[in-house]
Amino acid sequence: MARNQRADEAVRRIMQRLLATMAANEAGVRAGTDVECLHDFRIAVRRTRTLLSQTRGVIPQRERQRLSRSFNWLGDITGMARDADVYLLNFEAANNSKLVNALEPFHSYLQQQQQLTHQQLSKALQSARYAQLMTAWSGYLAVPVPVHSRLLHAHDAACDFANWRIWHMLRRVIRQGGVIDADSPPQALHELRKSCKKLRYLIEFFQSFYPETKVGKAIKVLKSLQDMLGEYQDLQVQQRMLAHFQQTTVITPVTQPTLTAVDGMMRKLAKRQFKVRKQFQRRFAGFMATRHQQRFKRLFKPR
CATH class of the missing domain: 1.40.20.10 (CHAD domain)
Structure with a gap:
């Protein structure tokens, strides 16, 4: 493009x-x-x-x-x-x-x-x-786009439109992540994860507009935060799946060794989730490092 x-x-x-x-x-x-x-x-x-x-x-x-x-x-x-x-x-x-x-x-x-x-x-x-x-x-x-469109941003230059949407989503990520602390509920991390995903997709959609090496570094630092948030969410979902299986055992009983093994898996997942949760402040601080934010600003801030 x-x-x-x-x-x-x-x-x-x-x-x-x-x-x-x-x-x-x-x-x-x-x-x-x-x-x-x-x-x-x-x-x-x-x-x-x-x-x-x-x-x-x-x-x-x-x-x-x-x-x-x-x-x-x-x-x-x-x-x-x-x-x-x-x-x-x-x-x-x-x-x-x-x-x-x-x-x-x-x-x-x-x-x-x-x-x-x-x-x-x-x-x-x-x-x-x-x-x-x-x-x-x-x-x-x-159907081809109309020659003359009344839509507000239809005639914007694609690069300007990309910068506008990427910068808007970047500010949302910074705002959401900045208020998360040790007492924040899991839903706060889930919402931040969704925003990070949207930000990454937007950058990837339009990455041909930007210097390859620089935009690659921007995606890499975002992916580091996104991976941590993704693992945290996956661990939550896996625990819910185990809990649902435990509920089914009321109707279809299983042996005690099975129940013991499932309990052990639940404890292992919860322990891992606790460790991943503790990584958040460090990962987010890395994302917010001056050199990374300056790169985001040089690449995407609307002129």
Whole structure:
């Protein structure tokens, strides 16, 4: 993309590439035979959701809100299926031979959850709602942008639009992270994680506008904070999954060794989560280091 290209044209081009990624992986997702297809499909959906949320004044408001609701629905479904894949893969990779027999009921539970979420996703991709979304989305993207648009930022230079949205999201990350302390609830870290993800996506969408080495360093320091927040969130979700399994044992009893092994996993996850939580202030301070913030400012602050 050219730096002086119209913002609505640049956004349209990014969205077309995301749609192409979804289309290239849809068959693999439907078949459920390749976890990487689901991963790539889901990332394209997530990126589309982010771009829709950041394009006020570039995409008509009614169209943007309607598409956002549909992609939020698709994102929720693909997220559940992808989470089930990841937790099953992580469990099998970390399987302790001493506990393999005791944890077999939990392993079976994870397999059932994976099968259930993939069935739900497959059903969703065969639904009229999904067909209507893809028809509307591909149809919208196939129509050239109007020569004269009344939308507020449609005629902005793409680089100026990118700087505006990236800088806005960067200030949100700084604001949210700056008020988190030892007493902040997990939800505060979760909200910061979502903002970091949006910021990274925005930078990656438009990274060709910036010097490769400098923007690469900016992404790297952001990713360090994002990885810590992501691990913290994953540990929370894994504990909730274990807790749900424990609830199912009321209906389908399991042996005491299984309950003991699951309790041990819960304690191990909670201990790791506590350690990760203690890393936050150091990671965020690293992100806020003067040299990094000066780089962000030189790259993205609107002129």
